[in-house]
Amino acid sequence: MKLKIAVFPGDGVGPELINEGIKVIEKAAELGKFDVEWARYPHGAEHYLDTKEELTEKILKEIKNSCNAVYCGTIDAIKTQSVSGHQKPDECERVKRVHSHATGFFSAANGRKIPNVIRNYFAQFVSLRPIKLFPSVESPLANKAENQVDFVVMKENFEEFYAGAAGRAKSGKSRQQLDIGKDSFNARFGLSIESKGEIAYQLGVLSRKGCENIAKFAFEYAKSKNKKKITAVDKANMLEFHSIWRESFESMSGDYKGIDVEVEVIDSAAVNFIRQPEKYEIVAAPNVIGGILSDLGTALQGNLAFACRANINPEGISMFEPAHGSAAKLKGQGIVNPIAAIWAGALMLDSVGLQKSSDLIIKAIESVLRENRTRTLDLNGNNSTSEMGDAIVDKFIDIHD
Numbered sequence: 114m115k116l117k118i119a120v121f122p123g124d125g126v127g128p129e130l131i132n133e134g135i136k137v138i139e140k141a142a143e144l145g146k147f148d149v150e151w152a153r154y155p156h157g158a159e160h161y162l163d164t165k166e167e168l169t170e171k172i173l174k175e176i177k178n179s180c181n182a183v184y185c186g187t188i189d190a191i192k193t194q195s196v197s198g199h200q201k202p203d204e205c206e207r208v209k210r211v212h213s214h215a216t217g218f219f220s221a222a223n224g225r226k227i228p229n230v231i232r233n234y235f236a237q238f239v240s241l242r243p244i245k246l247f248p249s250v251e252s253p254l255a256n257k258a259e260n261q262v263d264f265v266v267m268k269e270n271f272e273e274f275y276a277g278a279a280g281r282a283k284s285g286k287s288r289q290q291l292d293i294g295k296d297s298f299n300a301r302f303g304l305s306i307e308s309k310g311e312i313a314y315q316l317g318v319l320s321r322k323g324c325e326n327i328a329k330f331a332f333e334y335a336k337s338k339n340k341k342k343i344t345a346v347d348k349a350n351m352l353e354f355h356s357i358w359r360e361s362f363e364s365m366s367g368d369y370k371g372i373d374v375e376v377e378v379i380d381s382a383a384v385n386f387i388r389q390p391e392k393y394e395i396v397a398a399p400n401v402i403g404g405i406l407s408d409l410g411t412a413l414q415g416n417l418a419f420a421c422r423a424n425i426n427p428e429g430i431s432m433f434e435p436a437h438g439s440a441a442k443l444k445g446q447g448i449v450n451p452i453a454a455i456w457a458g459a460l461m462l463d464s465v466g467l468q469k470s471s472d473l474i475i476k477a478i479e480s481v482l483r484e485n486r487t488r489t490l491d492l493n494g495n496n497s498t499s500e501m502g503d504a505i506v507d508k509f510i511d512i513h514d
Contacts, residue, residue, distance in 0.1 A: 268403020
């Protein structure tokens, strides 16, 4: 097998982290007898400030036609209108920290923010966050062993309250029109508003097709990983439109014998994430709820340096990255833990059919942490970013058949 991966190292410590991920993947390729080629793209906040070069549709088409996946570091967002000369991102007005993709900056060409361009362009409708307790990493959970908590949170990326149906109306009478265009539907809402004061509104929209797409992905994932239960989380007891979410999972369960569906409202799920997280294997939720549960799951791990994410289109190109910030103040010091980037690389290999190499990378991470000899600053140690990467490579070699 030969892979070609589009790489966006990004801003801050992103390049340092992604280099360690590449180091581990190249060793996996050497021992696993597959080839990997890297197509590097410099686009990010710092690059834009220095060059005014933007991520264009031409580049995205190039990636679509030649690459198997996208591998990202950490990307910052800025207001280009506040930038002059060669200011650095930490000298500019930051409007948002973008953790998940390589377009977290303003597009001067079209005057709009494009923090979701890669995700939207490649229709990556699933966000997957792995949640796992690691050895020798302190968790806020009491009396939970490392092998007890190991699940994934999947959230739908494009619908619900993120569908784009939002606005404000001043005091008095007004009429507004909202148009929403998605792959699964096109909708037009006409609003007649009368208010004694200013109001803000956000309409939640879920399509049957969108819900069924992620339900099918969850069942296929469960089948491939030999998982026995999917927990579909919603707020259908209060939000009527969430009923279509649970219906989609319940109706599809008959097609997948041996995989149970549990329906749980978010209130209960939030409690159970703390009290009995071991009960979960796969958690699936609409966008807002899924985002909250993903971050709560990361907190259970006890360390943000382990937070990684896959944005997935099972029939197209997916994107893999750390789910934490760029730590601009730590740039160049070589002290940041690279495990999130390395774990994201393992998710990437799994997505392209290299499950053995993926599993061995995760086992290598676990072994290094269990031995407790290599620890970066966040783990109360003094080892460098590259030393952690080297330790994982060495352990990968040791455990490889």
